[in-house]
Amino acid sequence: MCKTLIAYFSASGVTARAAKAIADAVGADLYEIRPAQPYTPADLDWTDKRSRSTTEMNDPACRPAIAEPVPDMAQYDTVLIGFPIWWYVEPRIVDTFLEHCDCSGKTLIPFATSGGSGIDRAEKRMQALCPKAVWKRGSLLGSSGAADWAKRILNG
């Protein structure tokens, strides 16, 4: 057991590109945290107080369902978890993933993309949801550099 999984959620493709670049660079398995009910453009409208994303993010207990079962985590010792920042934190579906995978004792490393907000608040929330994992400092990734960051963090 010495395998790495790249698990990611991406609503509009930016985080997906980073996740794929990372998986290629480090030879890791890739798992998309795919919502059972896909997000429409209207769902993602953060200027609409009643849009699905706004409603979900206003409810800390909301856990949107994931389409595919979470992979068998026994084969992985390290999981990189990628997501877009929504309202300064991780989207609620990432919390669904964290609560469904048994990550005790595994090394978890978050990465995110955003319009400028940092990853710190997301990291704190995620650590509280999975306190038995060994958390490594995550990173906000730009449009390039994802592969180099992953190689550095996994080999260092």
Ligand SMILES: Cc1cc2nc3c(=O)[nH]c(=O)nc-3n(C[C@H](O)[C@H](O)[C@H](O)COP(=O)(O)O)c2cc1C
């Ligand atoms: C509902 C919603 C909320 C967002 N909230 C933030 C935010 O708080 N700060 C920020 O910098 N960007 C925010 N963004 C922008 C996304 O984080 C950014 O566009 C991200 O790269 C999208 O990644 P994706 O294509 O993988 O979904 C938000 C986007 C959406 C749809």
